[in-house]
Amino acid sequence: MLSNYVPEASVVYCQQLWQQYQFTFQVARPRRTRLGDFRVLPYNRTQITVNANLNPYAFLITYVHEVAHAAVHSQNKSLRRSHIRPHGPVWQTAFQQLMQPILNEDVFPKAILQPLRQYLLKPAATTYANPALVMALRQVDQPQTTNLSANQVMLRDVSEGRVFQFAKKTFIRGTLRRTRVVCKEVSSGRSYAILAHALVEIIIE
Template identity: 50%
Template sequence: MVRIDILRIFEKHLPGDAVSYCYDLWKTYQFVFIAATPRRTKLGDFRVERGTDFTITVNNDLNPHAFLITYLHEVAHLLVFQRYRRIGRPHGPAWKKMFRDVMQPVLHEAVFPISVLTPLKNYLSNPAASTGAHPALTRALRQLDIKPDGQQLLVEMPEGETFRFLQKEYIRGMKRRTRVVCTEKTTGLKVSIWAHVWVEKTE
C-alpha cells in the first residue's frame, strides 16, 4: 500500500499526536493495514497469511481514541508473533507485556483525555482480550463517541427489544460478559454481538 494512503488513513482516524508514532510502527514492521467496515463480533484483528504476510484491521467507525487502542492491541499481536514465530495464547503474558510496551509512548494527556487515561492505565495493569471487559474504560471511550441519530448502545437496550444492525434485524437477548446474544429475526439464528455497538431501534 502506498505510504501516503496509510498516512491519510491514520490522520483521519487517530488522535493527531499519535499519528506519527502509529505510522512509524507501520513503516518499521510493514504489514497490510485496513480501516475495515464495522463487524459484528470484533473491533480489529491480526492475521498471518502464508507465514510471512501480516494484515491488521480496525473497524472504521471507532472514535479516534478507541481506534488507537485497537490498532496498538493488534500491533502487539504482530510483534509477539514475529518474536516467537507462533501465536501461542492470544492474550497471554507475552501479549500483555507487549501491549503495555507499545502503549507506553501514547500514555499521556496530549493523546488521551484524563477521563480515558485514568481507566486506561488501570486496564493496562492486566489487559484483557477486549476493552469491553473493563466497564470504566468502555464508558469513558463511549463518552467520546458522536452518537448517531436515532441509535443507542445495544447494552442499554432492554431484553426483547428489536433493533437493526449491519442491515439485519435482531431481537436483543441476554448479555454475556462483553457481548449480547441476539436472535436474527428472519432466520431465528442466535448470534453474539459486541455489547457496546450503536444500533437502530425498530418498532
C-alpha cells in the same frame, strides 16, 4: 495514511511501529464483529486492519492492540501460534509495553486516560470489556451521534427477551456472555453474538 486517523501527537510513534514490525496495514470498512484484526499471511507476511469509523483515540488503541499481536508473532516465530494464547499474558505484556510511550495527556484526554490506564492493568481481548473506557471513548463520538433516535440504547441495557433492531435486522435479546449478548434474529431464527455495547434501536410494541 495514519495521520488521518490517530491523534496528531501519536502519528510518528505509530509510523515507527509500522516500520519496525513490517506488516501490511489497511483501514477497513466498519465491521460489526470486530474493531480491528491481525493476520499471518502466506510466506510469513502479516497484516493489520482497523475499522475506518473509529474516533482517533479508539483507532489508536485498536491499532496498538493489533501491533501487539504483530510483536508477539515476531518474537515467537519459532513457536506454533497455538502455543500462545491470542490475548494471554504474552500479548498483554506486549500491549502494555507498546502503550506506555503514548499513555499521557499529550495524546489522550484526561477523561479517556484514567479508564485506559485501568484497562491496561489487565487488558482484555476488546475494550468493550471495560465499560468505563467504552463510555469515555463514546463521549468523543457524541457530536457525530446527535441525530440518534430516542429509542436507541446500548444492547447491555436492553432487557432479556426484548425485541430490537440492529444493522437493519430484528432480534430478540438473549443472555449476556462476557462482552457479547447472544441474540436470535427473528426472520431466520439464527443466533448471533453481538457486542454488549453496540447501539441498538428498541422496537416499541
